[in-house]
Amino acid sequence: MSATNHAQQIVQRLWSYCNVLRDDGLSYGDYVEQLTYLLFLKMAHEQTQEPWNRPSPVPEGYDWPSLLARDGDELETHYRHLLEELGRQPGMLGLIFHKAQNKIQDPAKLRRLIVDLIDREQWMVLGTDAKGATYEGxxxxxxxxxxxxxxxxxxxxxxxxxxxxxxxxxxxxxxxxxxxxxxxxxxxxxxxxxxxxxxxxxxxxxxxxxxxxxxxxxxxxxxxxxxxxxxxxxxxxxxxxxxxxxxxxxxxxxxxxxxxxxxxxxxxxxxxxxxxxxxxxxxxxxxxxxxxxxxxxxxxxxxxxxxxxxxxxxxxxxxxxxxxxxxxxxxxxxxxxxxxxxxxxxxxxxxxxxxxxxxxxxxxxxxxxxxxxxxxxxxxxxxxxxxxxxxxxxxxxxxxxxxxxxxxxxxxxxxxxxxxxxxxxxxxxxxxxxxxxxxxxxxxxxxxxxxxxxxxxxxxxxxxxEDGENLGDPDEIAADIVEDLRAALEEFETILADLAPNGVVAD
Missing domain, CATH: 3.40.50.150 (Vaccinia Virus protein VP39)
Structure with a gap:
């Protein structure tokens, strides 16, 4: 299987779970953000294993094994503290976790995301192409x-x-x-x-x-x-x-x-x-x-x-x-x-x-x-x-x-x-x-x-x-009209904001 096809399969699997979380009010952006935190922790842990045997950039006790070892409310509480602690770290670690917050309030769904979805994949083995293609997807x-x-x-x-x-x-x-x-x-x-x-x-x-x-x-x-x-x-x-x-x-x-x-x-x-x-x-x-x-x-x-x-x-x-x-x-x-x-x-x-x-x-x-x-x-x-x-x-x-x-x-x-x-x-x-x-x-x-x-x-x-020419596909024409109207509306809103007394725009 090619790296692209493998990446598409992983994307589909991870993305399908987002629909479950959307019932709890989680947006797509929130979901990708939470995946970002968890993917980083999983890969940091994988790098400490064979064949890499590298030191972990994540402090002990705030790493991937610390998430796997917990369940229920204890997992949600620990995850929240973990994000706060890693946000205070230097370098890429602090950059990725800066002002990070847990948006997945249901501990059971958080546990499933960690154990059933992310932990099942060996991300470091995927290779740069597949990992990158997955995240880009x-x-x-x-x-x-x-x-x-x-x-x-x-x-x-x-x-x-x-x-x-x-x-x-x-x-x-x-x-x-x-x-x-x-x-x-x-x-x-x-x-x-x-x-x-x-x-x-x-x-x-x-x-x-x-x-x-x-x-x-x-x-x-x-x-x-x-x-x-x-x-x-x-x-x-x-x-x-x-x-x-x-x-x-x-x-x-x-x-x-x-x-x-x-x-x-x-x-x-x-x-x-x-x-x-x-x-x-x-x-x-x-x-x-x-x-x-x-x-x-x-x-x-x-x-x-x-x-x-x-x-x-x-x-x-x-x-x-x-x-x-x-x-x-x-x-x-x-x-x-x-x-x-x-x-x-x-x-x-x-x-x-x-x-x-x-x-x-x-x-x-x-x-x-x-x-x-x-x-x-x-x-x-x-x-x-x-x-x-x-x-x-x-x-x-x-x-x-x-x-x-x-x-x-x-x-x-x-x-x-x-x-x-x-x-x-x-x-x-x-x-x-x-x-x-x-x-x-x-x-x-x-x-x-x-x-x-x-x-x-x-x-x-x-x-x-042009006279006599085919006007084109009706769906395309409708889409063009909608786009033009949206653009015009944005321009009018800008002008209205500039012309309104003291810049105040009424609701």
């Missing part, structure tokens, strides 16, 4: 829980794979994701290096494991999922390396200028137009205040967090460092600070590629997004951007999460057109003779002359709008 199922909002932390893996395939991270490079979610970009970069360079020397392997990858995530519980995901893929410090900084931390990337700079930045920042916070005013009413990020290293001051992330990504890069960042459409056309940022980006960086993404591929509904590729360059008078190549994967393309999900093969033409071997030698597929070509270039002069330097550029005819 759980994260993806969790992302489908739209009500819980988990999807915003999960970027479609086929898209991540295509981005990494064209970015081609190298041994010895440092790779950062300042909005890392569950770690998809970091792991894809890691796996790409391992697969493309099978003969890394010991120093290169050590660097890849301990120092190459860095992630920041603003939500504590998601940082935990990311840390566990990395650990299951063999990334991060082990028990003997507790003094080394873990590869991921909890924090707000936008808070301050970075102290470290990286060769590669890969990221899909959180969607949502503006950064804001609810506060209580002097009258005791709640009001929403826009969080405007003010940083000396930014080109423009704005409360639009996507525009701020674009500026932050640029500041994270080393000179000649390269980035791929997922951005919503408004980053390409918004005026004011948006125009300033686009002008500066085209001037100071080589903005060489834009991938227009289709709708229906993200768990967050109504998202119209793109991938912007650029390299940071040293200061000079003339602009660094000479041509922006655009690939349109959106027009006349329809994907859904269930019936027609995005596959890596759907991005094959984009990867070939990108020409990662030598992106300075590219051939357009669009021409006047072939107006349906999805790949074409626009010069710097053409871009800068567009109103507000609008980079939201498209040229293909939408066949659903």
């Amino acid at each position: 759980l994260l993806e199922k969790n992302a489908r829980d739209v009500k819980g909002g988990a999807g915003q932390y999960f970027t479609p893996r086929p898209l991540i794979q295509a981005i990494v395939d064209v970015m081609r991270p190298q041994p010895g490079e440092t790779i950062c994701d300042p909005a890392c979610g569950t770690g998809g970009f970091l792991l894809a970069a890691h796996n790409s290096i391992v697969e493309r360079y099978p003969h890394l020397d010991p120093e290169q392997r050590k660097h890849l494991k301990l120092h190459a990858l860095r992630g920041v995530e603003i939500v504590d519980s998601v940082t935990r999922l990311c840390a566990m995901n990395l650990l299951l893929h063999g990334v991060g410090p082990g028990p003997a390396e507790a003094d080394i900084e873990p590869p991921v931390r909890t924090g707000d990337s936008l808070n301050s200028a970075p102290s470290d700079h990286f060769d590669v930045v890969l990221t899909n920042p959180p969607f949502g137009r503006k950064s804001s916070v609810l506060v209580v005013n002097e009258e005791g009413q709640q009001e929403r205040e826009a969080l405007t990020v003010v940083r000396e290293d930014f080109w423009a001051t704005t409360s639009n967090k996507q525009l701020n992330f674009v500026q932050h990504v640029k500041s994270l890069l080393k000179i000649h460092g390269r980035a791929a960042v997922v951005v919503p459409d408004n980053v390409l056309f918004e005026g004011g600070a948006g125009e300033t940022i686009r002008r500066k980006l085209l001037q100071e960086c080589d903005v060489h590629t834009l991938l227009r993404l289709p709708t229906g591929i993200f768990y967050a509904q109504g998202v119209k997004a793109n991938v912007l590729f650029f390299d940071r360059k040293p200061p000079r008078e003339q602009p660094w951007t000479s041509q922006l190549w655009i690939y349109d994967l959106r027009t006349n393309k329809h994907f859904t999460l269930k019936t027609k999900p995005l596959q890596r093969s759907d991005l094959d033409e984009f990867v070939a057109c990108f020409n990662p071997e030598n992106r300075h030698q590219r051939t357009p597929t669009w021409s006047e003779e072939n107006p349906d070509g999805r790949w074409r270039a626009f010069s710097y002069d053409e871009l800068i002359q567009r109103d507000k330097v609008n980079l939201d550029i498209f040229w293909l005819k939408d066949k659903s709008l």
Whole structure:
């Protein structure tokens, strides 16, 4: 049986038990979080056995055998204290158990999860591929829980794979994701290096494991999922390396200028137009205040967090460092600070590629997004951007999460057109003779002359709008309408919050 098939079987077995726990009010996210704690403890114990015989990173009395030895209320009480104690430990241990709480209140169900499900599998024997695929499968199922909002932390893996395939991270490079979610970009970069360079020397392997990858995530519980995901893929410090900084931390990337700079930045920042916070005013009413990020290293001051992330990504890069960042459409056309940022980006960086993404591929509904590729360059008078190549994967393309999900093969033409071997030698597929070509270039002069330097550029005819053309599948049309309405509603809610007196929005 292949690692993938074995992983799918384990995922199905573990996931089916979640339905039992949901009757007790446990969400998918809570369930995955509890699995994270228990999987770590089980694997830490397995490492103390043959053939590894390694010391356990978990203090005695708070380990896996201590859970197996208890039942009933005693088990639930001990598990609660165990989580609190491990959250105070240093290194990856403290990171995974930071602020951990037991959400499984029924001792009998907790016992079954420990003994009948997790203890029956030898996780260390599975190998990195199966362990990683199992956990990724759980994260993806969790992302489908739209009500819980988990999807915003999960970027479609086929898209991540295509981005990494064209970015081609190298041994010895440092790779950062300042909005890392569950770690998809970091792991894809890691796996790409391992697969493309099978003969890394010991120093290169050590660097890849301990120092190459860095992630920041603003939500504590998601940082935990990311840390566990990395650990299951063999990334991060082990028990003997507790003094080394873990590869991921909890924090707000936008808070301050970075102290470290990286060769590669890969990221899909959180969607949502503006950064804001609810506060209580002097009258005791709640009001929403826009969080405007003010940083000396930014080109423009704005409360639009996507525009701020674009500026932050640029500041994270080393000179000649390269980035791929997922951005919503408004980053390409918004005026004011948006125009300033686009002008500066085209001037100071080589903005060489834009991938227009289709709708229906993200768990967050109504998202119209793109991938912007650029390299940071040293200061000079003339602009660094000479041509922006655009690939349109959106027009006349329809994907859904269930019936027609995005596959890596759907991005094959984009990867070939990108020409990662030598992106300075590219051939357009669009021409006047072939107006349906999805790949074409626009010069710097053409871009800068567009109103507000609008980079939201498209040229293909939408066949659903042409007279006499088949309008398409009714389900697809309905799904598109629903997504557009959701996106419009979010925009209206943002505008309403901005226009309401004192920022107070009535219920």
